[in-house]
Amino acid sequence: MRAPNLRQIEAFKAVIETGTVSRAAELLHVSQPAASKLLTHLEEDTGLQLFDRRRGRLVPTERGMRLYEEIDRIFAGVKQIERAVESIRREDNERLLIGVMPGLAGPFIRQAVAGFLKRHPNAYVSVAARSSQFIADWLIARQLDVGVISMKVDHQHFEAEPLISQPLVCAMPIGHRLAKKRKVTPADLVEERFISFSPGSHTQLRIDAVFRKFGLTPTVGLDASMAPTVCELVAAGLGVTLVHPLLLESVRGRVVVRPFDPPTPLDFLLCRPREARNMDLVDAFVDETRKAAAEISRNLLSD
Known part of the structure; x- marks a missing residue:
């Protein structure tokens, strides 16, 4: 060899x-x-x-x-080096390195970054869409200034705070029979083809716990590791799912959303090093992410 x-x-x-x-x-x-x-x-x-x-x-x-x-992990590290070299070459202190989980890497992060750049038009922004564990590791290594993740990580070098707490909602194809209901319960979903997140994921563990509490088991016909894929499968008419409203923006108008009962809150977390080098930029970005999250969730639920 x-x-x-x-x-x-x-x-x-x-x-x-x-x-x-x-x-x-x-x-x-x-x-x-x-x-x-x-x-x-x-x-x-x-x-x-x-x-x-x-x-x-x-x-x-x-x-x-x-x-x-393994190759992807190594190439990601090389890209991070390239960004560091570019930053040093620019000698630009106004830079913000953002990590975001893939499910929020679409309309949400676009709106948050747009709002941030209105406040800091000369800032250099880099957005990396990676898993929550990757982002946590990079925050600990100070390769990121701020991250948006789903999993809870306790570490002495960075702090985490809730982005927005919203109950899970039931997303279904347009014209689905459950669209006639004002609320959807676990019992309503037992006979439906359920599209789940990957087993063991943060969201799926919350969903499984709710069904277990009622002594029920959903009929899982499909699962996917990424929220955008789950949402696209629902929009294609292949089943129903439970999901955080913030993850549905990419399929807005192509699915029907109903409240899920019992209310099952799911938090996303904003994480940053305790001693950030550019605290003013981080604070501004955190502020814009909260605005974007609130607006997108409000608009989706009002539909």
């Missing part, structure tokens, strides 16, 4: 992220046969079967996905 080279790793990462060899080749500015050759040599050099070949398509194996996760 030989050590893989950087070009092989880039080709492998591109195929995983784009879904096909042809799109990966375009991204890397090489021919499709050249991209395929890089993948073949990577498997030969590592001695790992990274893909299953199914009807002309490459499907990542479990080992392939494990390798991708």
Whole structure:
């Protein structure tokens, strides 16, 4: 076995992220046969079967996905170095490094950043959409100035405060029979195809606890790791779900929302180092995130 080279790793990462060899080749500015050759040599050099070949398509194996996760972690660190170099080169003290969980990386963070830049138009802003654990780790390492996460993390070097506490709501396709109800209960959902978040996730643990309290179990037909995917599956008519209202902005107008009873609050957390280097910028951003969260939730629930 030989050590893989950087070009092989880039080709492998591109195929995983784009879904096909042809799109990966375009991204890397090489021919499709050249991209395929890089993948073949990577498997030969590592001695790992990274893909299953199914009807002309490459499907990542479990080992392939494990390798991708490690590669993605390393590339994320390299990107962070690149941002640090750019910041030093600009010699710009007005910079804000933000981490946000993927479910909030769409309309919510766009609105919060827009409000922040109205107050600090010369600031340099970098937004990284990563898992809550990644963001917590980067805050501890002082690679971020502020983060929005879902999980509770206790650490002496940073503090966390609730962003907005809202009860979970039931999201369903337009025209669904439960849309006639003013509130939806666990009993209403038992016979429905339920779209869950990944088992063990913060949101799904809260949902499971509510159903257990009533001695019920939802009929899970689909699950997804990312909130935008869960919401898109609902909008496509494939089932119903329970979700924080702030995560539904991307499908607003394409789903029906009803209150869930019993009220089940779910918090997102704003986290920052206890001794931030640019406290004024962090305070301004925190203020704008609260405004954006309140406005988006209010508008969605008023619909």
